[in-house]
Amino acid sequence: MSRNFAALLRVTCDRKMARRANKQLKRVCKKAHAQHKNVETVIQQQFDDQAKLEKRREKRRRQRKRKRMEQQEKEGDDKKEGNGREEEEETEDEADPFDDENYTVKQFEEEAERMRKKRMGTELDEDEREIRHLEAKLRKKGRKKGKKELEEENGDELDELEKAILGGGEND
Numbered sequence: 001m002s003r004n005f006a007a008l009l010r011v012t013c014d015r016k017m018a019r020r021a022n023k024q025l026k027r028v029c030k031k032a033h034a035q036h037k038n039v040e041t042v043i044q045q046q047f048d049d050q051a052k053l054e055k056r057r058e059k060r061r062r063q064r065k066r067k068r069m070e071q072q073e074k075e076g077d078d079k080k081e082g083n084g085r086e087e088e089e090e091t092e093d094e095a096d097p098f099d100d101e102n103y104t105v106k107q108f109e110e111e112a113e114r115m116r117k118k119r120m121g122t123e124l125d126e127d128e129r130e131i132r133h134l135e136a137k138l139r140k141k142g143r144k145k146g147k148k149e150l151e152e153e154n155g156d157e158l159d160e161l162e163k164a165i166l167g168g169g170e171n172d
Contacts, residue, residue, distance in 0.1 A: 113155065 032042040043049045 131165065 020135045028042055028046070029039055035042065
């Protein structure tokens with residue numbers, strides 16, 4: 001009753017073979033369509049021995065060319081890195097203002113002050129943009145309402161905005 005299961009593993013069923021053949025046929029049809037050729041001529045080319053040899057040669061040529069290009073790029077990168085290293089050494093000899101050894105307290109304070117001014121400038125710009133946005137909203141509201149109501153509301157709200165900005169947010 002001992003069965004040879006290894007032989008069963010090698011045996012393929014007819015359905016599987018049919019599916020595989022259909023897939024291959026579809027691939028060949030797509031290839032033929034892309035090459036603007038008949039399916040029969042593409043199949044003949046595939047099974048032609050010379051075609052197989054030619055494909056292998058072409059593949060080898062492409063691989064060699066790619067390897068050659070990669071080596072040239074690698075050698076070029078090595079040369080560039082070598083030049084870059086020399087330039088880096090020259091810049092290290094110069095006094096770097098951000099180097100900890102050469103960076104004095106006065107320079108640190110000046111840098112901090114510049115950063116604060118820059119930050120304040122961006123915050124002011126954001127506030128001004130917000131004010132312009134609110135003013136535009138008020139004008140749009142005014143179009144919907146009557147002119148008399150606009151004058152009453154617009155004056156009060158703009159005064160409140162001016163107090164909030166110029167007064168530094170102090171409450172009266």
